Amino acid sequence: MSEILLTISDVSKQFSHIEALKSVNLTLNRGEIVGLVGGNGAGKTTLLRLMCGLYHPTDGQVLFHGDSGPSPVAEMRRFLGVVPESTGLYYRLTAWENIRYHSRLHGISDEECWKNTLEIARDLDFVDSLGRPTRGFSKGMRQKAALIRALAHKPEILLLDEPTSGLDVTSARMVRALVKQMGQAGGTVIYSTHKLAEAEQVCDRIIIIHNGEVRADGSPGELLELTQTTSLEDAYVKLTLDAARETEKDDDEGKIARLWRRMMTPRKLPEGGEEDE
Amino acid sequence: MSRIRQIRAIAFKELIDYIRDWRTLLAIVLVPLLLFPILFVALPLLLQAEYVERQEFDLQVVIQTNDDVESLKPFLFDTDMELNWEVVPEGLANLSDSALEDERIGSGQAHSVLRLQKNIENGTIWNYAIIYDSTDERSNEAKRRLLEAVFSWEGEQVNTTLVQAGLDPESTLDPVRWDGDSQVADVATTGQQAGFALSLFIPLIVATWTATAAMQPAIDMTAGERERGTLEALLCAPITRMELLVGKWIAVATIAAVGVLIQVIGLFLAIAMIAGGSSVLGMPSIGAAALILMFASILLFAVMIVAFQLALAVRSHSVKEAGTVLGPIILLIIIPALFAQLINLEGIEYWWFIIPVVNILIALRELLTDTVVVEHVLLWAGSSLLYALLAAWYASKQFNREDLVESIN
Numbered sequence: 042m043s044e045i046l047l048t049i050s051d052v053s054k055q056f057s058h059i060e061a062l063k064s065v066n067l068t069l070n071r072g073e074i075v076g077l078v079g080g081n082g083a084g085k086t087t088l089l090r091l092m093c094g095l096y097h098p099t100d101g102q103v104l105f106h107g108d109s110g111p112s113p114v115a116e117m118r119r120f121l122g123v124v125p126e127s128t129g130l131y132y133r134l135t136a137w138e139n140i141r142y143h144s145r146l147h148g149i150s151d152e153e154c155w156k157n158t159l160e161i162a163r164d165l166d167f168v169d170s171l172g173r174p175t176r177g178f179s180k181g182m183r184q185k186a187a188l189i190r191a192l193a194h195k196p197e198i199l200l201l202d203e204p205t206s207g208l209d210v211t212s213a214r215m216v217r218a219l220v221k222q223m224g225q226a227g228g229t230v231i232y233s234t235h236k237l238a239e240a241e242q243v244c245d246r247i248i249i250i251h252n253g254e255v256r257a258d259g260s261p262g263e264l265l266e267l268t269q270t271t272s273l274e275d276a277y278v279k280l281t282l283d284a285a286r287e288t289e290k291d292d293d294e295g296k297i298a299r300l301w302r303r304m305m306t307p308r309k310l311p312e313g314g315e316e317d318e
Numbered sequence: 319m320s321r322i323r324q325i326r327a328i329a330f331k332e333l334i335d336y337i338r339d340w341r342t343l344l345a346i347v348l349v350p351l352l353l354f355p356i357l358f359v360a361l362p363l364l365l366q367a368e369y370v371e372r373q374e375f376d377l378q379v380v381i382q383t384n385d386d387v388e389s390l391k392p393f394l395f396d397t398d399m400e401l402n403w404e405v406v407p408e409g410l411a412n413l414s415d416s417a418l419e420d421e422r423i424g425s426g427q428a429h430s431v432l433r434l435q436k437n438i439e440n441g442t443i444w445n446y447a448i449i450y451d452s453t454d455e456r457s458n459e460a461k462r463r464l465l466e467a468v469f470s471w472e473g474e475q476v477n478t479t480l481v482q483a484g485l486d487p488e489s490t491l492d493p494v495r496w497d498g499d500s501q502v503a504d505v506a507t508t509g510q511q512a513g514f515a516l517s518l519f520i521p522l523i524v525a526t527w528t529a530t531a532a533m534q535p536a537i538d539m540t541a542g543e544r545e546r547g548t549l550e551a552l553l554c555a556p557i558t559r560m561e562l563l564v565g566k567w568i569a570v571a572t573i574a575a576v577g578v579l580i581q582v583i584g585l586f587l588a589i590a591m592i593a594g595g596s597s598v599l600g601m602p603s604i605g606a607a608a609l610i611l612m613f614a615s616i617l618l619f620a621v622m623i624v625a626f627q628l629a630l631a632v633r634s635h636s637v638k639e640a641g642t643v644l645g646p647i648i649l650l651i652i653i654p655a656l657f658a659q660l661i662n663l664e665g666i667e668y669w670w671f672i673i674p675v676v677n678i679l680i681a682l683r684e685l686l687t688d689t690v691v692v693e694h695v696l697l698w699a700g701s702s703l704l705y706a707l708l709a710a711w712y713a714s715k716q717f718n719r720e721d722l723v724e725s726i727n
Contacts, residue, residue: 093554095723119556129551133338134331145327146555148320187551 043070045106046198046229047092047114052101054087054253061087062253064101069198069231074224076240077233078277079250085233086126088250089202092231093123107197119147122196126203128187132176136167136186139175140193147194157193164219165189181212188219199223199230205239217243237273247273251281324557328565332539333572346531346573350581358588377460378427382406383434389474390434393467399429399460406433413447423451430460432468442479509603510687516602517686521679522655523581524616529651531577532624533644535570540632541640550723559717563628567713570624578616608685611695615685618699619678621706623651629713632722655679663689671697674705 047069054062062084069075077085090096091103094115105117114121130139137158144154162168165185170178175186184204191199201220205213220230220243234240240247241261249257249264257264257280261273268276336342377399381387384406394401407418413433422428430450437443448464451457477487504511543549552562604612627644634640658679661670671677677698684694 090723095550095553096720117556118554121554123551123554125547125550125554127547127550129548131331131335131548132546133335138331138334142327142331143551143555146324146552146557148323148556190551 043072045069046071047106048104048111049088049091050101050104052091052098052103054084054091054096055099060253062091065255067248067255067258069229071197071229072224072227073246074220074230074232074244076244076247077231077250078235078237078240078247080235080281083250084253085235085250086202087253089123089200089231089233092198092200093121094118119194120197122191122194122199124184124187124191124199124201124204126206128183130175130178130183130186130190133174135172135174136178136182136189137171139186140171140190143190144193149194154193157195158189161189161192161219164222165215180207181209181215184208184212184216188216197229199228200233201230202233203235204232205234205236213239237277241273249277249280252283256280321561325561325565325568328557328562329568329572332535332566332569336535336538336569336573342573345534346577347580350527350531350577351584351587353581354585354588355591359591372455372459375456375459376400377429377456377463378402379460379464380404380422380428380431381434382431385434385436387434390467390471393471393474394464397463397467399463402428406435413445414449416449419449423449423454423457426454426456429454429456430464432464507603513602513604513686513688517683518659519585520582520686521682522659523585524578524682525619525655525675525679526648526652527578527581528574528616528620529623529627529648532570532574532620532627533648535573536624536627537631537634537637537640537644539566539570540628541634542637544632544634544722544724545636553723560714563625563710563713563717566628567621567624570628571620574620574624602686602688604686604688605690607690608688611690611699612682612685615678615681615698615702618702618706619675622674622702622709625706625709625713629709629716632713632716633719635724651675658683663687666694668693668697672701674701677701 045068047067049065049067049069052062052065053060065088077088079085087096091098092114094103094113094117097115103114104111105114105120107117107120130136131142134142137155140158141151141154144157145151149157158171159168162171165188167182167185167189170182170186175183178186188201188204191201199220204216204220208216217239220232223230224245232240232244246258246260247264248255257267257276259267264273264276265271268279270276270279379397379399380402381394382404406413410418413435419428419431423431430448432446432448434444434446437445446468448461450461476491480487480490506514543552553559627647630643630647631640634643654673654675658676661676661680663680663684666680670680671694681694681698684691
């Protein structure tokens, strides 16, 4: 029987007037590579941030199942490794200093961190770049450094937000190979992407999110069966037929700031254009 | 255990990250270190050089008089200017009437005109006026030299008149004199005098430099992180927002403290350079209690300012936005800081010691003169502690905002 690592029970997330997620129920098992697939603004990043404990659910709960039983995920972040879409590297620090900083925050000794770092860096052909400041890194190098940083403390779950976004073909393939390798070694990965083909290549299980709802959850074969289609692309289209919502979010802007911005922004477009708002 | 290690890791990383920018050294070390030596040493040297330059001006002046001024001539010859003698023009309303000399002075043909004539009603009195252009350096210098000559001549005239009247000029003009050295008569010790003199500088430096030195790192470590997209990864680490705030606070406060310390060192260096062992500009004598209270007051002030700046900066999505918010806040420190320098400490009302910013500055002024008034200490310490706690609470509230993970990138 599969071991449950994370449960998302009836979770909703509301941002001012936008319901970013609606009653999401999911279970994540150890050793799974799960793809979160959806278009822009579907709710993938919101779901990932809820899984990291960065957002608190408006309703429901996200629980991590550790040795001491289920606990809110915000208290169990030491078991998570996260690579946000922006990678989040400090450009004045070297790659190694970036990795070491996060490992220190996870309570890992520098010696252990270095041992783990070397192991992963060899797989990614990154050892020579560890001592270099990340300022001049290409997108692919930044992604590799962020991956090592997320794995150096040996997390139970790795959460990746668009890990191959902006990467060249070779670097993207290397990242996918590493994720697969992790899966084969019993690691658990949540892989958020808007590329269906990539999810099909890497993941055992695909969750399709659209307009804040989970539209389907299963293996590629199960999705085809569910939608009675012959390709995952057709299945995705069938599951997300309704128009994607508008997700512009400006609730953190103060009332005066919003009023002033609107006053100072021309509403008319040049001739031939349509009126804004 | 690991909580302290994590806070230390955050503070250490922030300091390393900040120090690696060479412009930081310029802003935090070089500028405060050189500010006072430049103001105290280079500025007087510049003024001296300019004075010498002015003395070397070739100047032409016109002396207009209808009377015998033989006794004035030696003083005028000493001014080292080219003198042109004329009679006083007719039709002037009075000697200061400049209408006829506009063109000549404006074109530089003459730099000043001295008019001198005996008073019609009283022949022992001379009337004079100097026509000059206040916006022209040469004209101003010519006027200065003419005035010097006129005053010297006036002194001689007074002496001559007194002697002719059978009076001793010295005892007539200076009948009451200070006996001995006036500085020796001061009961304040040299250390007290130094403390009093420094109380006019130090509080202002501490207040303004704490605020200005903390601003840039506070923005870089909060809004800068949001803008660069590094905050999301950091918030995914197993640390509480409070630990993050404390770690960043330590880093910003350290940078601000180093900045203030270096500036104070710069001030003492400047004083040492210009004073050359002067009793007034030396090391203040401050008792242990006053010294401890001084550090406590600066610490409370720093807690409040740095926490407040971090809170405001972390609300901003970008460095530019944070700069726009925090820039004017500096004025909220500088204006009360300037006012606090002018308040009389003698018989000061208690309520001054509970006004934010002002209370710490007045406390520092008082403590620098080695004065410890228990009621005052209780008031500024209590109110500052309250303000520091309020600022820390506000900062922790801002650091707990859910939208911190969102970046404009």
